[in-house]
Amino acid sequence: MTSFSEFAGRHPFLDVGDEVAAALSQGKAVVALESTIISHGMPYPQNLATARAVEQVVREHGAVPATIALIRGRLRAGLDDAALENLARPGDVAKASRRDLAALIATGATAGTTVAATMYVAAQAGIGVFATGGIGGVHRGADQTFDISADLIELGSTPVTVVCAGAKSILDLPKTLEVLETYGVPVVGVGTHEFPAFFSRTSGLPVAHRVETAADLARLVDAQRRLGLAQGVLVANPIPQADALAPDEIDGIIEQALTDADGQGVTGKDVTPYLLARVSELTGGRSLTANVALIRNNAAFAADLAVEVAGLSA
Amino acid sequence: MTSFSEFAGRHPFLDVGDEVAAALSQGKAVVALESTIISHGMPYPQNLATARAVEQVVREHGAVPATIALIRGRLRAGLDDAALENLARPGDVAKASRRDLAALIATGATAGTTVAATMYVAAQAGIGVFATGGIGGVHRGADQTFDISADLIELGSTPVTVVCAGAKSILDLPKTLEVLETYGVPVVGVGTHEFPAFFSRTSGLPVAHRVETAADLARLVDAQRRLGLAQGVLVANPIPQADALAPDEIDGIIEQALTDADGQGVTGKDVTPYLLARVSELTGGRSLTANVALIRNNAAFAADLAVEVAGLSA
Amino acid sequence: MTSFSEFAGRHPFLDVGDEVAAALSQGKAVVALESTIISHGMPYPQNLATARAVEQVVREHGAVPATIALIRGRLRAGLDDAALENLARPGDVAKASRRDLAALIATGATAGTTVAATMYVAAQAGIGVFATGGIGGVHRGADQTFDISADLIELGSTPVTVVCAGAKSILDLPKTLEVLETYGVPVVGVGTHEFPAFFSRTSGLPVAHRVETAADLARLVDAQRRLGLAQGVLVANPIPQADALAPDEIDGIIEQALTDADGQGVTGKDVTPYLLARVSELTGGRSLTANVALIRNNAAFAADLAVEVAGLSA
Ligand SMILES: [Mn+2]
Ligand SMILES: [Mn+2]
Ligand SMILES: [Mn+2]
Numbered sequence: 001m002t003s004f005s006e007f008a009g010r011h012p013f014l015d016v017g018d019e020v021a022a023a024l025s026q027g028k029a030v031v032a033l034e035s036t037i038i039s040h041g042m043p044y045p046q047n048l049a050t051a052r053a054v055e056q057v058v059r060e061h062g063a064v065p066a067t068i069a070l071i072r073g074r075l076r077a078g079l080d081d082a083a084l085e086n087l088a089r090p091g092d093v094a095k096a097s098r099r100d101l102a103a104l105i106a107t108g109a110t111a112g113t114t115v116a117a118t119m120y121v122a123a124q125a126g127i128g129v130f131a132t133g134g135i136g137g138v139h140r141g142a143d144q145t146f147d148i149s150a151d152l153i154e155l156g157s158t159p160v161t162v163v164c165a166g167a168k169s170i171l172d173l174p175k176t177l178e179v180l181e182t183y184g185v186p187v188v189g190v191g192t193h194e195f196p197a198f199f200s201r202t203s204g205l206p207v208a209h210r211v212e213t214a215a216d217l218a219r220l221v222d223a224q225r226r227l228g229l230a231q232g233v234l235v236a237n238p239i240p241q242a243d244a245l246a247p248d249e250i251d252g253i254i255e256q257a258l259t260d261a262d263g264q265g266v267t268g269k270d271v272t273p274y275l276l277a278r279v280s281e282l283t284g285g286r287s288l289t290a291n292v293a294l295i296r297n298n299a300a301f302a303a304d305l306a307v308e309v310a311g312l313s314a
Numbered sequence: 315m316t317s318f319s320e321f322a323g324r325h326p327f328l329d330v331g332d333e334v335a336a337a338l339s340q341g342k343a344v345v346a347l348e349s350t351i352i353s354h355g356m357p358y359p360q361n362l363a364t365a366r367a368v369e370q371v372v373r374e375h376g377a378v379p380a381t382i383a384l385i386r387g388r389l390r391a392g393l394d395d396a397a398l399e400n401l402a403r404p405g406d407v408a409k410a411s412r413r414d415l416a417a418l419i420a421t422g423a424t425a426g427t428t429v430a431a432t433m434y435v436a437a438q439a440g441i442g443v444f445a446t447g448g449i450g451g452v453h454r455g456a457d458q459t460f461d462i463s464a465d466l467i468e469l470g471s472t473p474v475t476v477v478c479a480g481a482k483s484i485l486d487l488p489k490t491l492e493v494l495e496t497y498g499v500p501v502v503g504v505g506t507h508e509f510p511a512f513f514s515r516t517s518g519l520p521v522a523h524r525v526e527t528a529a530d531l532a533r534l535v536d537a538q539r540r541l542g543l544a545q546g547v548l549v550a551n552p553i554p555q556a557d558a559l560a561p562d563e564i565d566g567i568i569e570q571a572l573t574d575a576d577g578q579g580v581t582g583k584d585v586t587p588y589l590l591a592r593v594s595e596l597t598g599g600r601s602l603t604a605n606v607a608l609i610r611n612n613a614a615f616a617a618d619l620a621v622e623v624a625g626l627s628a
Numbered sequence: 629m630t631s632f633s634e635f636a637g638r639h640p641f642l643d644v645g646d647e648v649a650a651a652l653s654q655g656k657a658v659v660a661l662e663s664t665i666i667s668h669g670m671p672y673p674q675n676l677a678t679a680r681a682v683e684q685v686v687r688e689h690g691a692v693p694a695t696i697a698l699i700r701g702r703l704r705a706g707l708d709d710a711a712l713e714n715l716a717r718p719g720d721v722a723k724a725s726r727r728d729l730a731a732l733i734a735t736g737a738t739a740g741t742t743v744a745a746t747m748y749v750a751a752q753a754g755i756g757v758f759a760t761g762g763i764g765g766v767h768r769g770a771d772q773t774f775d776i777s778a779d780l781i782e783l784g785s786t787p788v789t790v791v792c793a794g795a796k797s798i799l800d801l802p803k804t805l806e807v808l809e810t811y812g813v814p815v816v817g818v819g820t821h822e823f824p825a826f827f828s829r830t831s832g833l834p835v836a837h838r839v840e841t842a843a844d845l846a847r848l849v850d851a852q853r854r855l856g857l858a859q860g861v862l863v864a865n866p867i868p869q870a871d872a873l874a875p876d877e878i879d880g881i882i883e884q885a886l887t888d889a890d891g892q893g894v895t896g897k898d899v900t901p902y903l904l905a906r907v908s909e910l911t912g913g914r915s916l917t918a919n920v921a922l923i924r925n926n927a928a929f930a931a932d933l934a935v936e937v938a939g940l941s942a
Contacts, residue, residue: 012854098812099859102852103837106844116812120857143457143771146806153784153811156467157858178460183467184412184430209417216420224416226326228438230471231413457771470781492774497781498726498744523731530734538730540640543748544785545727 017078029063029306039112048088061303073108131302137176156183218308243293331392343377343620353426362402375617387422445616451490470497532622557607645706657691657934667740676716689931701736759930765804784811794824846936871921
């Protein structure tokens with residue numbers, strides 16, 4: 001991988017892949033993709049298959065995929081297959097949020113990048129649209145623990161549009177939406193007035209704005225950019241109906257998982273991984289299938305959006 | 315309305331009225347005014363009469379008023395009478411905070427701008443002083459709901475001086491002051507060491523700094539600007555004694571309104587409008603009279619301040 | 629004190645001492661030091677003796693000390709002995725956090741600068757490394773009071789490396805670490821995986837990253853700077869073993885002090901000074917000895933770090 005001349009020297013630790021760099025320099029559509037879903041979000045080899053499939057979906061919708069990760073101390077936007085496989089295989093791969101970048105770069109580490117870190121890198125590379133599964137948010141019990149994902153503050157300070165399927169209902173969704181409102185982040189539903197709950201299409205919680213098409217959203221995203229606002233746009237794109245779990249079912253499963261975590265004395269940083277694994281068990285793996293489906297759906301919509309945005313700038 | 319050449323091209327969605335633009339280019343005093351008080355804060359036609367009266371007060375104190383709003387997808391600083399009337403009449407007027415600007419611009423909407431959005435526009439237009447009634451803050455029960463106004467984060471990140479009569483005691487004033495402290499916002503009392511409570515002059519809560527005159531405050535505001543700090547200055551200007559409600563009376567009324575809201579099952583986003591309407595009823599309309607008086611008082615002081623600040627820069 | 633020409637005009641209220649300015653212009657190591665520890669943190673004359681000793685430690689480790697304060701309305705980076713003594717003697721010396729700077733400058737006041745204000749001045753002066761005792765944080769009971777130090781938001785927005793011995797356990801350390809994580813601040817332990825608790829070396833709480841040497845940390849700090857991140861780096865450097873209080877002992881003393889504060893009806897802003905004084909009494913002054921030891925230790929490590937960072941840039 002060579003680094004494109006426009007970026008060489010501009011960012012001391014970032015290599016932009018040739019195809020991505022060429023697309024950016026020509027004003028063509030690019031979609032950033034995160035990599036903790038590869039390194040920490042799914043088991044091998046489903047993670048690798050999903051990463052490849054998601055890139056393919058972006059291409060089929062007319063955009064260039066730019067999967068972002070930290071590889072041996074260098075930030076990358078645009079990974080070749082060897083790098084994808086390296087992230088996907090069980091091994092010594094860290095998890096990098098914004099606060100971890102300097103430490104991991106200084107030690108030459110390899111890491112999947114979280115939503116927050118991926119937004120930072122996308123902004124640095126000049127990529128305005130990013131697709132992921134779900135964002136982090138305010139954790140249940142955060143009124144006592146103050147456990148709030150750095151993704152929310154990143155959305156309040158980094159102007160990248162993030163297409164997600166909402167946030168997992170293991171989080172406290174009402175508080176998550178309040179924090180986004182406080183920090184001035186537009187939350188836009190795609191074909192819905194409700195904030196979706198990742199595995200299900202509804203949460204009962206309203207979003208501030210609604211669009212029906214990628215073209216409509218592109219005008220909003222373009223206005224956000226031209227206003228010069230520091231905030232990103234959070235696009236809430238519900239999981240396809242065919243893949244969705246029923247809200248009541250998944251809520252019951254999450255309650256069960258929370259009860260089990262409590263009963264087993266799971267606390268602190270161990271709670272979230274425990275809950276996600278338990279939800280996977282309790283759904284008999286249907287949560288993993290749903291997860292793959294919604295990521296593909298988000299990648300497709302993000303690519304459509306990137307194409308529309310590129311058209312506005314042309 | 316023509317847009318002044320200095321702004322044309324500088325901001326793609328902002329039209330600055332001729333009189334405002336001329337004053338700015340000549341270094342003369344300008345006072346920004348918000349418009350949700352017109353569109354959502356008072357009934358017609360009192361809202362229109364108040365908007366006109368407040369502009370007149372600014373003029374009488376030697377400054378040019380720049381009422382800020384979103385009109386058919388364009389931001390405006392400086393409204394003609396037709397635009398004021400359009401905002402004031404019951405109709406399809408939205409409410410725009412920072413997070414709403416892009417969506418409303420993209421759809422060509424008309425909206426009153428909140429304190430947060432008005433600060434953003436004022437900063438873009440180069441207007442440093444802004445008068446309003448009261449700011450948003452931390453809502454009662456926010457330790458459970460996380461409901462905190464975007465105005466507070468805007469004060470922490472946009473360098474505009476906001477003259478207000480404190481915050482309504484339907485909010486949690488101690489928590490509101492804590493958040494302002496955490497985000498580095500100077501809160502300055504005018505002739506008082508106490509943070510005023512909108513309808514009443516006192517809250518029992520200290521402010522960090524006190525000034526006696528607009529000239530003294532101008533030196534502080536000028537220092538804040540020259541320090542290059544991102545934060546605005548929050549000026550707490552108590553309601554005139556003659557118009558103030560007694561703290562015990564208004565506190566009792568707010569307690570009553572909170573009890574009524576609870577009894578009627580009012581929750582979520584409906585609580586604040588319910589409380590304000592109920593307070594108006596329970597005071598027999600005296601809260602509306604007080605509201606008008608304090609806004610006029612803030613506009614006068616903001617104009618005096620803007621004149622002093624303009625004098626320092628001359 | 630003359631102000632170095634590079635700074636004259638660049639910052640309207642900042643005078644950088646000759647020795648500091650010369651070192652900065654030559655790319656030599658400089659360490660910023662705060663001054664509320666002089667004005668408000670220790671009794672006279674121990675405060676003056678400590679201030680002088682800490683500057684001496686910085687010199688012995690090859691860096692130039694730049695104690696930062698507000699002197700008669702001018703910010704200073706680099707104080708002569710008369711200014712140190714002025715701050716140290718009981719008298720009319722204010723305490724300046726970020727929110728206080730404009731008001732105190734406008735009135736020509738003299739003040740010790742908090743961690744937050746010192747970070748701001750250091751960044752303005754171009755000083756990247758700063759040593760202090762302990763940072764402010766989330767106060768116990770903040771879930772109800774929302775009392776959170778401005779130091780945390782400053783760390784989230786000002787790119788200065790702060791070397792401290794953790795935060796006092798009169799604070800809520802788990803919540804303090806959560807807020808730092810939410811705002812993207814790297815917290816790095818020196819020779820430890822635990823966040824130290826000021827008077828003691830351990831808290832049971834993990835930090836995200838660990839370094840063994842100043843040279844290792846310099847690479848991390850350099851990466852943070854070259855990434856262009858807005859956040860500072862928080863370096864958690866445990867108090868030397870010989871000076872540390874046992875965790876159980878100091879925890880018991882803090883519990884006692886909290887009980888006493890409650891019993892005496894101490895509330896609000898009076899709680900922290902009461903607790904610190906009570907802890908000093910209950911330790912028979914050993915807390916003051918420990919405080920001096922850890923500040924010297926932090927100054928030494930910060931100087932080593934500044935030397936290493938200067939070496940990387942050379
Ligand atoms: Mn967390
Ligand atoms: Mn709210
Ligand atoms: Mn505090």
